[in-house]
Amino acid sequence: MSNAPVPLAETKSTPVLTTTMAHRGLSARAPENTLSAVRAAHAKGARWIELDVQLLGDGTPVIWHDSGVRRCSNGWGKLRDMDIARAKRLDVGSWFDRSFAGERMATLDEMLALVDVLNLSLNLEIKVNPGRDARALVDAVLPRLMEALPAQRLILSSFSEVALETLRAREPDPEKLHLAVLHKKPPRNWAETAMRLSAYSLHVDWRRLDARTALAMASSSYKLLCYTVNDPQVFARLREWGVDSAISDDPGRLVPF
Ligand code: G3P
Ligand code: MG
Numbered sequence: 001m002s003n004a005p006v007p008l009a010e011t012k013s014t015p016v017l018t019t020t021m022a023h024r025g026l027s028a029r030a031p032e033n034t035l036s037a038v039r040a041a042h043a044k045g046a047r048w049i050e051l052d053v054q055l056l057g058d059g060t061p062v063i064w065h066d067s068g069v070r071r072c073s074n075g076w077g078k079l080r081d082m083d084i085a086r087a088k089r090l091d092v093g094s095w096f097d098r099s100f101a102g103e104r105m106a107t108l109d110e111m112l113a114l115v116d117v118l119n120l121s122l123n124l125e126i127k128v129n130p131g132r133d134a135r136a137l138v139d140a141v142l143p144r145l146m147e148a149l150p151a152q153r154l155i156l157s158s159f160s161e162v163a164l165e166t167l168r169a170r171e172p173d174p175e176k177l178h179l180a181v182l183h184k185k186p187p188r189n190w191a192e193t194a195m196r197l198s199a200y201s202l203h204v205d206w207r208r209l210d211a212r213t214a215l216a217m218a219s220s221s222y223k224l225l226c227y228t229v230n231d232p233q234v235f236a237r238l239r240e241w242g243v244d245s246a247i248s249d250d251p252g253r254l255v256p257f
């Protein structure tokens with residue numbers, strides 16, 4: 001009997017990928033992971049955006065990349081030690097440009113409302129920073145996500161196998177929940193992992209991807225995405241290798257929308 005993964009049938013729940021996605025919103029032009037970055041991505045014509053989600057110490061899911069706030073705000077401290085009132089006092093725009101002064105950290109609920117209004121599709125990275133609880137994060141975000149967006153407009157990605165396993169356990173149907181396995185450097189057993197998780201796609205750091213692995217991935221039943229691609233020549237090469245979509249800080253540099 002063949003051990004090959006069964007390709008997902010193209011159904012009305014299948015995501016319609018575009019060749020680029022805006023990484024952390026349009027993060028080259030607006031502060032990453034903010035409502036402004038998502039509005040900017042939409043204004044430039046993006047249909048898909050990638051964002052990161054994690055929990056504050058009080059359990060509120062927020063759109064944020066780092067474990068702390070120092071790099072992307074006017075404050076300091078770890079998310080795990082912060083409640084929503086303290087997080088909302090931060091200015092998360094001025095560090096990028098003073099024209100974004102007063103920008104506030106977005107909760108997941110606020111971001112989902114915007115994604116809905118703009119009719120965008122979302123690749124949401126379940127960001128499990130060191131020492132954080134992957135299962136608690138999944139359980140806080142998954143019900144909100146599945147209520148807010150149709151399966152066709154949602155991909156959940158993670159570097160954390162615990163997060164991906166928990167997601168798949170909560171929703172075993174791969175047509176109802178599209179999962180993406182994130183890899184820095186693809187391990188030899190990438191296909192086994194993807195099959196075990198009934199994954200939809202593989203998201204790989206292009207700098208650690210060689211032609212041979214790319215071709216094997218691209219000819220598998222999984223979609224292949226690369227991050228973070230900002231160079232048009234790299235984009236052209238990846239597309240030749242069969243990469244379906246590039247996650248970019250500035251997708252307009254790669255291909256006119
Ligand atoms: O989802 C792709 C990419 O966002 C993964 O890395 O660190 O930018 O979240 P990072
Ligand atoms: Mg990310």
